[in-house]
Amino acid sequence: MATDVPSPTLILFARGLLARFELWPALRIAVHQNWGGPQSAQKQRWLAGVITDEFEASLPPPSASLTALDSLHAPAHPSHTLQEPDTEYIETMLLQILDDEFEVALEDGSAFDVARDVLRLWNDAKEGKDGYVKDLEMQVDRMKGKMPQYEVDAGSGSDWEDSDDDEDGSGSDDEDYGKEVVPQLLDHAKKAPQTDEDGFTIVKRKGGK
16 A cells, blocks of 8 residues: 655755745745735745755655666666756756745845755755754744844835744744644745845845836
């Protein structure tokens, strides 16, 4: 009887993605301000699911438990197994999804940093290493109730500030890591932010010239 239980590798990887995305200022601001609409928090988790799917496609199938004799005749790279995404591919995906789903266009290089960390999370997950994931989750835990201070440039000169409150509850629930969120996530399937001299993160939404 077939089961759809995700592998430990995917569960660990998904936990890392959820934590890393919580620590990405551009995405946190977009979710907190509901720039992706009422379902902004769900879109953040959906993004983690999309990235997980990309890497899952590069894993060998569960039926890869071949006998020693069968393995001699098996192709080194099965045609149904895709090549692992690289940093540039993931960066492009992140930029496109933020543009499409949140109407935020980034030019600060942060998408590359996140993509690089995604590759690190994947390599660690394949080896069963959870140290980096736990470190990210601890950082998220320390940030509960806090948002980065920032200014929004939407072409009208408006300045927005936010601090240590999350009264509207529009962000994702940090306590879901490794419990409800990861299984659900695995079961599915252009200027900002810059920092000014005062330490605020400047976020420009699409449409602001």
